[in-house]
Amino acid sequence: MAKIAVVYHSGYGHTQRLAQAVAEGADAQLIAIDADGDLPEGAWDTLAEADGIIFGTPTYMGSPSWQFKKFADASSKAWFSRAWQDKVFGGFTNSASLNGDKQVTLIALQTLASQHGGIWVSLGMLPSNSKAAQRNDPNNLGGSVGLLAQSPSDASVQEMLPGDLETGRAYGARVAQITQRLRG
Numbered sequence: 806m807a808k809i810a811v812v813y814h815s816g817y818g819h820t821q822r823l824a825q826a827v828a829e830g831a832d833a834q835l836i837a838i839d840a841d842g843d844l845p846e847g848a849w850d851t852l853a854e855a856d857g858i859i860f861g862t863p864t865y866m867g868s869p870s871w872q873f874k875k876f877a878d879a880s881s882k883a884w885f886s887r888a889w890q891d892k893v894f895g896g897f898t899n900s901a902s903l904n905g906d907k908q909v910t911l912i913a914l915q916t917l918a919s920q921h922g923g924i925w926v927s928l929g930m931l932p933s934n935s936k937a938a939q940r941n942d943p944n945n946l947g948g949s950v951g952l953l954a955q956s957p958s959d960a961s962v963q964e965m966l967p968g969d970l971e972t973g974r975a976y977g978a979r980v981a982q983i984t985q986r987l988r989g
Contacts (some may be wrong), residue, residue, distance in 0.1 A: 806841070806983065807826075807856040807857055807885060807893075807981055807984040807985040807988055808834075808854060808856045808857070808906055809831040809832065809833035809834070809855060809856065809857040809858070809859065809953050809981050809984060810826050810833060810835075810851050810852055810857070810858050810883065810953060811827055811831065811833045811834070811835050811836065811858075811859045811861060811977070812836040812838065812844070812848070812852065812859070812860060812861070812876065813835070813836070813837060813860070813861030813862060813873075813888040814837070814838035814842070814861070814862050814863070814869075814870050814876070815837070815863065815915045816863050816865070816870060816871040816872075816875040817830070817863075817961075817962075818962040819863070819899050819906070819962055819965060820861055820862065820863045820898075820899045820957040820972070821835050821837065821962075821968065822962050822965055823861065823897060823899050823952075823965070823970065823973050824837075824897075824944055824973075825862045825914050825984065826970040826971075826973035826974045826977070827859055827861065827888075827897060827952070827953055827973045827976060827977035828859075828980075828983070829977065830974035830975060830976065830977025830978040830987075831857075831859065831976055831977030831978060831980055831981040832883075832981060833857075833859065833944045833977060834851060834855075834957075836852070837850045837919035837961065837977065838849060838872050838873060838875075838876050839872070840872065842871065842872035842873075842874075842875030842876060843875075843925055844868050844876065844879075847856050847900060849861060849883075850933075852889070852939060853883070853888055853889075855892065856891075856892060856897070856926065856984050856988055857892060857893035857894065857981065857984035858889065858892055858894050858918075858923075858978065859894070859896065859897070859953070859985075860873070860895070860896040860897075860914045860917065860918070860982055861894040861896065861897045861906070861985040862893065862897050862898055862910060862914070863898065863900060864898045864900035864905050864906060864907045864910040866897070867905070867906035868906075868909055868910055869898070869910050869913055869914070871974060877913075877917050880909075880917070881945040884920060884921055887921075887922060889915055889921040889922065889923055890921065890922035890923075891922060891923070891924065892898070892921070892923050892924070893926060893980060893984040894914075894915075894921075894922065894923040894924065894925050894926065895925070895926045895952075895962055895976065895979075896914030896915065896918070896920035896925075896950075896952070897911075897945060897951055897952060897953070897954065897973065898910040898914070898951070898952070898953060898954070898966075899953075899954040899955065899956055899969075900955060900956075901955070901957055901958040902955065903946065903955055905955070905985070906957070907946075907948075907953050908950065908953075911948070911950045911951040911953070912950065914948060914951065915951070923938070923969070925986065926950055926953055926979060926980045927948070927950060927951070928944065928948045928972075928979070929976075929979050930943065930944045930947075930948075930972065930975060930976075931944065932944050932945070932947035932948075933945045933947075933950075933968075934947055939968075940966060940967045940968070941966050941968040943968050943971045943972045943975065944968075944972050945968055945969075946969075948972075951976070952972055952973055952976045954966075954969035954973065955963060955969065956969075958968075961962055
């Protein structure tokens with residue numbers, strides 16, 4: 806079975822809940838980036854041993870959180886030694902606005918994976934974009950590069966939409982399945 810790690814930062818708990826859904830789908834290990842942008846003890850080793858890495862961050866001001874960016878910059882040691890070369894990658898983001906420039910964040914995550922020589926996994930799911938679609942449907946925000954989710958600024962973590970969480974579980978499963986196939 807492929808080893809997957811979900812490394813994420815969450816400012817208010819919404820991205821953490823989404824990370825948990827993604828990890829559930831991928832049967833992955835969660836690695837939380839703390840409020841100072843640091844990883845817990847042993848996390849770099851976990852990432853080195855992983856076959857696949859899924860990045861997660863809120864979108865703040867049209868880009869990943871500074872804590873995630875600190876992690877991304879710190880990954881330059883792995884970049885220099887090509888430690889993550891040919892690993893499978895994916896990514897997700899959450900913001901308060903329906904758009905909130907989340908696509909820019911996903912492109913930043915995809916670029917980070919590409920700089921490491923990784924193989925990026927798209928969402929692989931059609932959008933729920935018909936007149937009958939509801940905000941609670943899977944992939945209602947119409948992501949393709951990766952997973953997009955939205956949590957209103959005054960919504961609690963418990964109020965996250967089941968459709969976003971379902972999309973997260975499906976995306977985690979997709980990354981794990983593709984990673985397993987490529988390990989073959």
